[in-house]
Amino acid sequence: MYQDMADDIFTIPEMLRYRAEHDRDKKVFTFYDRNGLVGYLEPYEIYTLAGRFAYCLREWGFQAGDVIASGLPNSPERIVSDFGVIMAGCVLTNLQAVEKDGADFWNTANRCRCRGIIAVNREENVAHQLVASSLPKKSSSSGIYDVSIQQAPSINKVVLCNRVNGDRQNSLLDFLKDRDEKLTFQASCSPSNLAVLFGTSGSSGFSKLIPNSHENILESGRMFRAAEDVIYYTDRLMGWIGGFPFELLAFAGRRVTQDFFDQQNTGEPEALWNIITTAGCTGAAFLPDTLCELVDHFKTKPPKHKLNSITSTGQAMKKELMDAIGVLCHAVLVCYGSTEGGIFSADAITDKSHFKDFYCGKILPDVEIKLVDEGGNPVNNGEEGEIYLKCRRLLKQYYNAEQTSSKGTSSQANSTSIEAFTPDGWFRTGDRGVLQSDNSLYCYGRKGDVVSMGAILVYLSWPESILNKCPDIQNSSIVGVEDDKNGNVKLCACVKVKTGKSNMTERKIMEFFEGQMMVTGCKFQLKLSHVFFMDQLPLLPTGKTNKRKLKQDAIEKLKALQ
Numbered sequence: 001m002y003q004d005m006a007d008d009i010f011t012i013p014e015m016l017r018y019r020a021e022h023d024r025d026k027k028v029f030t031f032y033d034r035n036g037l038v039g040y041l042e043p044y045e046i047y048t049l050a051g052r053f054a055y056c057l058r059e060w061g062f063q064a065g066d067v068i069a070s071g072l073p074n075s076p077e078r079i080v081s082d083f084g085v086i087m088a089g090c091v092l093t094n095l096q097a098v099e100k101d102g103a104d105f106w107n108t109a110n111r112c113r114c115r116g117i118i119a120v121n122r123e124e125n126v127a128h129q130l131v132a133s134s135l136p137k138k139s140s141s142s143g144i145y146d147v148s149i150q151q152a153p154s155i156n157k158v159v160l161c162n163r164v165n166g167d168r169q170n171s172l173l174d175f176l177k178d179r180d181e182k183l184t185f186q187a188s189c190s191p192s193n194l195a196v197l198f199g200t201s202g203s204s205g206f207s208k209l210i211p212n213s214h215e216n217i218l219e220s221g222r223m224f225r226a227a228e229d230v231i232y233y234t235d236r237l238m239g240w241i242g243g244f245p246f247e248l249l250a251f252a253g254r255r256v257t258q259d260f261f262d263q264q265n266t267g268e269p270e271a272l273w274n275i276i277t278t279a280g281c282t283g284a285a286f287l288p289d290t291l292c293e294l295v296d297h298f299k300t301k302p303p304k305h306k307l308n309s310i311t312s313t314g315q316a317m318k319k320e321l322m323d324a325i326g327v328l329c330h331a332v333l334v335c336y337g338s339t340e341g342g343i344f345s346a347d348a349i350t351d352k353s354h355f356k357d358f359y360c361g362k363i364l365p366d367v368e369i370k371l372v373d374e375g376g377n378p379v380n381n382g383e384e385g386e387i388y389l390k391c392r393r394l395l396k397q398y399y400n401a402e403q404t405s406s407k408g409t410s411s412q413a414n415s416t417s418i419e420a421f422t423p424d425g426w427f428r429t430g431d432r433g434v435l436q437s438d439n440s441l442y443c444y445g446r447k448g449d450v451v452s453m454g455a456i457l458v459y460l461s462w463p464e465s466i467l468n469k470c471p472d473i474q475n476s477s478i479v480g481v482e483d484d485k486n487g488n489v490k491l492c493a494c495v496k497v498k499t500g501k502s503n504m505t506e507r508k509i510m511e512f513f514e515g516q517m518m519v520t521g522c523k524f525q526l527k528l529s530h531v532f533f534m535d536q537l538p539l540l541p542t543g544k545t546n547k548r549k550l551k552q553d554a555i556e557k558l559k560a561l562q
Contacts, residue, residue, distance in 0.1 A: 006251075007222070010191035011214040012086050015249045017186070020047035023252035029245075030256045031076060032275045033264035041076050043252060046083060049176045051184035053084030056176075058185050060144045060157060064089035066115040067197065069105075070239060071095035071127020073120070073260035077161055077172050078238050079245065081118055086195050089187030093197040094239025095119075095127045096207060096541055102130045102151065108207055109152040111400045112197055120261065121160035131158050141169070163261055191215035197399055198241045200339045201542040209399035210241075210339050220342055220393070221250030227283065228253060230308070233276050234285040235265075237541050241339045242285070242313060256281050269297035277305040284329075285311040287543035288321060292474050295323045296498060302327045309333050309348065314543025317359065318468060322352035336360035336443050338429065340420075341394035344369070345441045357465065358433070358442040367391045370426070371435050381437045384444070388426040432461070449547070451480030451489045458491075463526060466516045467493055470509065472501040475537055478528075479551040481558060490529035492554040496537055506531040532557050 006022075009015045019028075020043045029041035062068065068085045070092065072078040085092045093112060097105040108114075119127035121143070134147040135158065145158045161172045168174035189195075195214045199207040212220075224247055233256045236243030247253025256279040258265040266272060272294070276284060284307055286294065291312045307329040312321060317334050324332055331350045337343035347361030363369050370378050371385030379385040398420065421427055433443040445461030460478050467476045475496045480489045493513075497504045509531045538549040 010218060011189040011193075012083070012195055012217060012249065013186045013189060015218060016043070016047045016050065016083060016087070019043035019248065019252050026252050026254070028248050028252055028254055029076070029079060030254070030279055031259040032256070032279070033259045033262070034266035034268075034271060035264060037278075038259045039076065041079055043248070046079060046248075048181075048184070049080045049173065050083035050087045051186055052176045052179045053081055054087035054089075054187070055179075055183045055185040056144075057084065057088040057090065060142075060159075062088060062090055062116060062157070064187055065091060065194070067091045067093055067112045068116040068118060069093050069095040069109065069114050069127075070118045071120070071125060071130075072118055072161060073125075073263075074235065074238050074243070074257055075259050075261035077163065077261060080173065080176065081159075081161070082238065085118075087186055089189060089193075091194050091197060093209070094199055094237070095130075096199055096239070097126050097130060104207060105130060106151040108199060108209065109155060112209055113154040113400075114152060115154060116157040116159065117155060118159045118161065121162045124263070128160070134158070143170075143172070189214055196244070198244075198339050201540045201544045210395050211399040217244075217246070218249055221246035223342065224253070225251055230254075230283040231256060231279065231281045232283045232285070233257065233279065233281040235290075236285055236287075236543075240542055241342075242542065267293075269294050273298070273303050273305070276307070277303065282308045283310070285313070287314050287539075288312050288317065289475055289537075289539070289543070291321055291324060293499075294328060295321065296474070298327055299323060306330065311335070313337070317355075318357050319352065319355055322349060322355045325350065325352050334359060334361050336441055340427065341389070341391050344389060344391065356442070358444055360433075360441045360443050363435075363439045363441060366393070369435060369441070371433065376422070381435055384432060384434050387429040387431045387433050387435075387441075387443065388422070389429060390426055394427050451491075458526065460491075463491065463493075463513070463528075467495075467509070467513055467528075469516065470512050472497055472504055473509075474498045477537055477545045477547070477550055479547065479554050481551065481554050490558070491527070492558070493528050493531045494534055494537055494550055494554060495531055496534055504533070530554075530558065530561075 006018055009018055024044040025042050027040040028043060031038040068090050070078065070082060072081060082092055095105055095117060117127055117131055119125055119131060122128060131147060134149045135145055143160045147156060147158050149155045162170045164170050168178055192213050192215065194211055195217055196212045198210045198212060228251045231254045234243065235258055238244060245255065247255065291310065309331045310324055310329045311333040313335060322332055331348045333346065333348050335343050335346040343364065344367045345361040345363045349355050368390035370388050372388055373379050373385055430446055431443050432445060433441060435441055449460045451458050451460065460480065464476060464478050467473065467478065473495055476493055478491055478493050481492055482489055493509065495509060510528050513528050532554060538546040540546045
């Protein structure tokens with residue numbers, strides 16, 4: 001009965017209040033770290049503390065509609081402060097910075113006219129590093145600082161959060177718990193008000209911003225009701241669409257995750273699976289790289305506890321990840337989606353033999369799809385093309401699509417929103433793939449991930465797929481680097497080998513790659529110029545390979561060889 005009542009709620013603050021009343025003491029968040037259980041969060045506590053944080057934000061001068069960027073890691077503090085921003089009537093966005101000088105975040109901050117930043121008061125925190133030089137020397141007992149930041153003039157306040165054992169005044173959650181219960185705030189919002197700005201991964205350049213209203217967020221959460229009874233483990237970052245706690249709002253779903261605030265989290269397979277087992281998880285979401293490490297670790301001695309299903313997104317799925325079936329879980333869920341519109345295709349794989357590389361599932365009922373050639377003309381089923389989509393859930397336009405420089409001036413850069421859609425309303429995903437007659441979708445990678453080698457265009461996902469067949473490689477990516485001397489493009493393979501395969505050499509990998517090629521009389525033969533071994537390929541927070549950073553690393557390694 002109360003589920004139907006919840007369907008009539010269309011703003012996040014009202015939904016939080018509803019959950020506080022109807023699911024008051026349900027342990028919706030369980031936090032662990034490498035030392036064991038950290039604690040729980042329940043709907044009543046989340047609503048109460050978020051309301052008090054909202055009161056603080058208003059007290060500190062933030063107004064309805066102000067954009068606030070959070071740089072907090074996954075933690076109870078992140079949950080409370082995120083919903084506090086929304087309870088205050090402000091707009092939440094994620095502070096993502098993968099470039100050392102923060103240029104990617106400053107670009108985002110200027111486009112959304114960000115007014116404030118929330119950061120951990122520790123030097124190792126990325127958000128703190130970006131604002132450290134702008135902070136006044138005198139500390140503030142309240143944690144709020146007035147700042148002037150040249151790279152983003154709209155930002156005038158920074159909130160620094162602490163967690164100090166035994167010091168309740170300087171620990172955010174303890175401070176909020178001790179506040180007068182009357183000092184709470186819940187903004188009066190309308191369903192169409194902007195609530196969250198999600199960022200795209202930035203795999204094709206600077207991150208673009210996707211506006212989501214209160215109604216958008218709640219409708220997205222209701223899509224996952226099939227998982228209402230799942231106890232779900234995930235470490236996906238809460239500031240990204242894949243980690244946002246939709247399930248709390250939609251059905252008070254139970255999430256198990258790690259507490260990253262004190263950097264006591266673990267990535268060790270045994271420790272990770274111990275958390276999953278202890279918490280009684282029935283489902284999980286992992287990045288492909290994490291799933292590969294788990295499979296590699298447990299394949300000879302499977303754990304007793306198995307999950308009903310594992311979801312893995314962020315990169316194209318390879319068949320070897322299906323080894324998780326029967327070892328770690330009963331099914332692997334594959335899907336294709338984007339920040340711009342959520343999930344467009346999905347399927348549950350229960351038999352590894354039925355899976356083919358790059359398979360992304362069947363197109364969902366509310367999605368229209370077509371694949372087109374370079375001229376925008378539809379291709380036949382089974383032929384490769386760019387993926388075009390139509391769906392009610394898709395964004396209408398990017399937020400402030402014009403880019404703004406660090407000096408505060410704006411220019412119509414790339415006409416982002418216009419280029420994203422065809423005149424008749426199809427969304428250009430920029431992804432290449434194949435659609436079969438049974439509505440099965442295969443996605444091979446970004447359309448723009450292509451290099452020119454003489455008269456030949458080479459889509460890098462093709463040589464990557466060949467290289468990733470090597471049984472000794474865990475993950476690899478190929479970048480094209482132009483030779484300054486003659487303008488030729490060198491294909492550089494960046495490789496992470498599997499545990500115990502440290503004897504792999506550049507020559508062995510090149511021989512494997514060339515051995516996969518058909519010997520023909522064609523003058524053009526695709527070859528790798530260099531192989532660079534890496535402990536970890538640089539990733540964007542979404543789990544996608546950071547191609548820009550990878551290319552920069554390859555250029556530096558090439559210079560060192562000269």
